[in-house]
Amino acid sequence: MIYEELQRQIEQLRALSRNGVDLSEEIARLEAKLAALKRQTATPAPSPAPSPELDDWERVKLARHPKRPYALDYIQALTEDFYELHGDRLYGDDAAVVAGIARFDGQTVVIVGTQKGRDATENVRRNFGMPHPEGYRKALRVMKLGERFGFPILTLIDTPGAYPGVGAEERNIGGALAQNIYELFNLKVPIIATIIGEGGSGGAIALAIGDRVLMLENAIYSVITPEGCAAILFRDASKAPEAARALKLTAPHLLRLGVIDEIVPEPPGGAHLDPEMALCALKSAWQRHLREVLALPVDVLQKQRREKFHKMGLYEEITESSFS
Amino acid sequence: MAIFGKKYFKVELERLERKDDETLWMKCKACGELVFKKRVRENNNICPKCGEYFFLTAPERIELLVDPGSFEDISRPIVAADPLQFIDEDGKPYSEKVKKAQEETGLANEIIIGRARIGGYPVILAVMDFRFIGGSMGSVMGEQICQAIQYAVQERAALVLISATGGARMQEGILSLMQMAKTSAARKRLEDAKLPFISIMTYPTTAGVEASIASLGDITLAEKGALIGFTGRRVIKQTIRQELPEDFQTDRFAFEHGIVDNVVKREQLRDELIKILRLFAPLLAHSSAVAGEAHQREAIV
Numbered sequence: 001m002i003y004e005e006l007q008r009q010i011e012q013l014r015a016l017s018r019n020g021v022d023l024s025e026e027i028a029r030l031e032a033k034l035a036a037l038k039r040q041t042a043t044p045a046p047s048p049a050p051s052p053e054l055d056d057w058e059r060v061k062l063a064r065h066p067k068r069p070y071a072l073d074y075i076q077a078l079t080e081d082f083y084e085l086h087g088d089r090l091y092g093d094d095a096a097v098v099a100g101i102a103r104f105d106g107q108t109v110v111i112v113g114t115q116k117g118r119d120a121t122e123n124v125r126r127n128f129g130m131p132h133p134e135g136y137r138k139a140l141r142v143m144k145l146g147e148r149f150g151f152p153i154l155t156l157i158d159t160p161g162a163y164p165g166v167g168a169e170e171r172n173i174g175g176a177l178a179q180n181i182y183e184l185f186n187l188k189v190p191i192i193a194t195i196i197g198e199g200g201s202g203g204a205i206a207l208a209i210g211d212r213v214l215m216l217e218n219a220i221y222s223v224i225t226p227e228g229c230a231a232i233l234f235r236d237a238s239k240a241p242e243a244a245r246a247l248k249l250t251a252p253h254l255l256r257l258g259v260i261d262e263i264v265p266e267p268p269g270g271a272h273l274d275p276e277m278a279l280c281a282l283k284s285a286w287q288r289h290l291r292e293v294l295a296l297p298v299d300v301l302q303k304q305r306r307e308k309f310h311k312m313g314l315y316e317e318i319t320e321s322s323f324s
Numbered sequence: 325m326a327i328f329g330k331k332y333f334k335v336e337l338e339r340l341e342r343k344d345d346e347t348l349w350m351k352c353k354a355c356g357e358l359v360f361k362k363r364v365r366e367n368n369n370i371c372p373k374c375g376e377y378f379f380l381t382a383p384e385r386i387e388l389l390v391d392p393g394s395f396e397d398i399s400r401p402i403v404a405a406d407p408l409q410f411i412d413e414d415g416k417p418y419s420e421k422v423k424k425a426q427e428e429t430g431l432a433n434e435i436i437i438g439r440a441r442i443g444g445y446p447v448i449l450a451v452m453d454f455r456f457i458g459g460s461m462g463s464v465m466g467e468q469i470c471q472a473i474q475y476a477v478q479e480r481a482a483l484v485l486i487s488a489t490g491g492a493r494m495q496e497g498i499l500s501l502m503q504m505a506k507t508s509a510a511r512k513r514l515e516d517a518k519l520p521f522i523s524i525m526t527y528p529t530t531a532g533v534e535a536s537i538a539s540l541g542d543i544t545l546a547e548k549g550a551l552i553g554f555t556g557r558r559v560i561k562q563t564i565r566q567e568l569p570e571d572f573q574t575d576r577f578a579f580e581h582g583i584v585d586n587v588v589k590r591e592q593l594r595d596e597l598i599k600i601l602r603l604f605a606p607l608l609a610h611s612s613a614v615a616g617e618a619h620q621r622e623a624i625v
Contacts, residue, residue: 090341111496162535164555164563169573174531174554181508201492202535202554205501223492223501223532228559233494234413247497248408257407259498306509310470312502313463314407318432322401 050176054218057241059250060226063197067272069279070129071113072097074196076143077279078286079104079111085142087134091171094135096127096159099142104154104285107294110141110146112207113156116197130163130196133176136206136252138178143187152190152290155207157174160225162203184209185309190293190301192286194264195219195251196271211305212289214258215251217266218279221259222249262289332443334397334586335383335436337390352376376591377527377549381429385486390440390449398448399437400471404464404603405606418495425456434489435465435572437472439479442597446481446609448472449617454488454528461533462493464505469537470510477513480609482601483521487538491531511540520604522597525584527551530573542601544584547593552578 054062062068075082079102087093099112114131117123139155146153162173184191184207193210199221208221215221225234226244231237248254251263264285267274293301349358352374354592364371368388369378370606381387386395404424410418426432434456439451450472451457478484492500514521523541525534528551535554538544546552553573561568571577574588601608 164552164560166560166564166566166568166572169553169555169560170577170581172539172581174534174552175539175583177535177554178504178508178537181505181536182511182540185505185509186512201501202504202532205504206535209505222497223497224494227495236413239413242413246408246410247494249498254498257497257499259502306512308501309505309509312506313466313499314405314496315402315463315467316405318401318403320401 032199033109038157043237053252054220055245056248056250057226057244059218060220060240060244062270062272063220064117065270065272067208069271069275070118071115071158071196073275074115074156074279074282075100075102075111078283079109082111085145086138088137088141090137091134094127094132095125096129096131096163097135097139099139101142101146101151105283105290107290110142110151111156112142112153113196114159114203114207116158127163129159131203132161132163132165132168133171133173136162136173136176136180139207140183143184143191147187147189150189152192152294153187153189154286155193155209155210157193157195157199157204157208157217157221158197159200159203160198161200162206173221174202177202180206181209185302185306188298188302190290190296191305192289192293194282195221195260196282199213200225209305211293211301211308212261214262214264214282214285214289215254216264216271216282217251218270219251219252220244220249221254222247244279255313257321333496334399335386335395335431336397337383337387337395337439351467357446357454370590376541377547379454380401380487380488380526380590381455382431382451382488385443385451386436386438386440386449389484389597390438390442390447391444394441395449396439397436397526398439398475399433399435399469400468401432402467403432404462404496407463407499408495408497410433411496412495421457421495424594427455429455432531433464433468434459434461435468437468437475439481440473442594442601445477445598445601445605447479447484447597447601448476449484449486452488454490454534457493458497459487459489460491460493460500461489461503461507462500463503465493468505469507473510473513476519477517479556480519480610482519483514484524484597485538486519486524486526487527487529487533489529489531489538500559501532504532507537508540511537518607520600520607522600524593525550525552525578526604528552530556536584545593546575546578546584546585546587548575548589550575550578550587552583 082102084100098115102111115126116129117126143153147310191210192212193208195215197219226240227237229243230239254260264281267277271278349360350361352371355374358433369380406419436451450469521542523538523544526547527549529538530553551573578584579587
C-alpha cells in the first residue's frame with residue numbers, strides 16, 4: 001500500500017518534471033525512501049513500517065511549489081459571489097493582498113489572503129506575495145467591515161514575508177503588523193486562519209490570529225526563512241535545508257508545539273498534484289470549524305482566542321530561592 | 325552578579341558591579357579620544373568629549389530613570405527552555421548559549437521586570453538587555469511582558485517598556501514568533517484598565533519586537549541614536565540592490581515618517597517620562613498629591 005503510494009508520487013513528480021520543473025532532488029529522495037522501505041519489509045519487521053514522512057526541506061519546497069494552489073484558487077473554488085475590495089483608504093492598493101466579501105457554505109464571509117503570482121508579470125504586480133503596509137491595512141479595514149456586519153473572517157496565508165524594502169519601512173511596516181495582530185484579537189467575529197503555503201514570519205502572523213489556525217499538510221510557518229536562518233546562525237545561506245530541519249517549521253511539528261489546531265490533508269506529493277482534493281479538504285475543514293465557532297458567544301470566543309495564544313511558549317520555572 | 329551553578333540574581337541597583345571596571349580609561353569609538361570611564365558613567369554613558377552614546381545595560385538604564393531606592397526586581401523566576409533542541413552550526417546547543425549569556429551578563433534573562441517610581445509616579449518597567457542574545461524575544465520575554473502588564477493593572481501603574489532588541493529569538497522557532505501575538509493580546513488589558521503604556525525604542529528596536537508590543541504604545545519615544553525598523557538594513561540592501569539613504573531607520577527617520585512621537589536625548593529621558601506621567605497622574609495609584617508635589621519641588625529647585 002505504502003509502496004504503491006510512493007511509486008505513484010514518484011511517477012507524478014516525473015510527469016511534472018517533463019513540464020520543465022526540476023524535481024530531481026525530490027524524486028531521488030522518494031526513490032531512496034522506497035528502496036529503504038522495501039529493505040525494511042523484506043525482513044519481517046516487529047512493528048509495522050512507519051508511513052513515509054516527508055523531510056522538512058522537501059516540505060519547504062512543496063510549500064513554495066510554483067504550481068501549488070494560491071489564495072485566489074481557493075477563494076474562486078470554495079466561495080461564491082466573491083466581491084473584491086481594494087485600497088487601504090490611506091495610501092494605496094496592494095495586490096499582494098486580496099480581500100473581499102463572499103459566500104461560503106450559504107453564509108456571507110469576509111475573506112482575506114496573501115496572493116502570489118502565477119507568472120513573471122503577475123508576480124511583479126503581486127510582489128511575489130510580499131505585502132507592503134498598505135496590504136495589511138487593507139486587510140484590517142476589510143476585516144473590520146466584516147466585524148460591523150457580523151460576518152466571520154477567513155484568512156489564507158501564503159507569503160514569504162512582509163516586503164523588505166525602503167517604502168515599507170517608510171510607511172511603518174512594523175507598526176502595521178503590530179496593529180493587525182492587536183486588532184485581530186479584538187474583532188468580535190469568528191476568525192479562521194489557514195496557512196496554505198508559506199507562513200513567513202511577521203508578515204504571516206499579522207493575518208494568522210484566529211479562533212482556529214489551520215495548516216495544510218505541506219505548508220510551512222516560521223519565524224524566519226530557512227535561508228535567512230542559515231545566513232545568520234550558520235553564516236551560510238546554502239545550509240537552508242539544515243536550518244529548515246532545525247526550525248521545526250512543518251505542520252506536524254507545529255501541531256505538536258500547540259501552535260496550530262489542525263492539519264488539513266493534501267494529496268500525496270502535494271496540493272499541486274491534485275488541487276481538487278486539496279480544495280475539498282479545506283472546504284470540509286472550514287465548514288466544520290465555522291460551525292463550531294459560530295455556535296459560541298462572541299465574548300467566549302474572544303476569551304478563548306486570547307487564552308490560546310497566551311499559552312504558547314515554553315520556559316523553565318526556577319525556584320524563588322535560587323532567584324534572589 | 326555572575327551566575328554560578330543554578331543561582332540567579334535579581335537585579336539590585338545598589339549592588340551593581342561593572343565587569344570592566346578594572347581599567348580606568350576607555351577610548352571613544354566615535355571620536356577616538358581617551359576618556360575617563362568614571363566620567364562616562366556619570367554622564368549616562370555618553371562620551372563627555374563628543375556626545376557619542378555608549379551602550380547601556382538594562383540595570384544601568386533602570387538606574388538612569390528611577391527614583392533612587394524605589395526599584396524592585398519583580399521578574400518572574402523563569403529561564404529559557406530549549407523547545408526545539410536547537411543546535412547552532414558551531415555545534416553549540418541553544419541551552420548553552422543561554423547559559424553563557426547568563427554568566428556574561430549576570431542576568432537570568434534578556435528582560436528585567438521591575439516596580440519603581442519615576443518622579444514619584446508608580447511605574448512597572450520592562451527593560452531589555454541587548455547583551456543577552458541580542459535582547460531577542462523568546463518565550464521568557466513574552467511571559468515577562470505579560471507579567472509586567474498584569475502588575476501594572478493590579479497596582480494601577482504605568483507600563484514603561486524599553487526595547488533594545490534584534491527581534492524574535494530564532495532558536496525558539498515558531499514559539500518566539502507567537503510571543504508577538506501573546507504580548508499584543510495582553511496589551512489590551514492596559515487599554516481596558518485605562519493605564520498608559522509608554523514605549524521607548526532604543527538602539528536597536530527591530531523585527532519581531534518592533535512589529536508587535538513595542539509599536540503598541542500609547543506614547544512612543546525614540547531615544548536619540550535609536551535604530552528603529554522591521555527588516556534589517558543588510559537584508560533590504562540585498563533585496564533591492566540599491567544604496568539606502570544615510571539616515572535610514574534612524575531616530576530622525578522614524579520621527580519624520582511619523583513612527584514615534586518624539587526623539588529624546590538620553591539624559592532627558594527621565595524628565596520626559598515625568599512630564600508624561602504627570603498628565604496621566606489621576607489614573608495612577610497614589611500618585612496625585614505626593615508625586616505632584618515632589619515634582620513641583622523639583623521644578624522649583
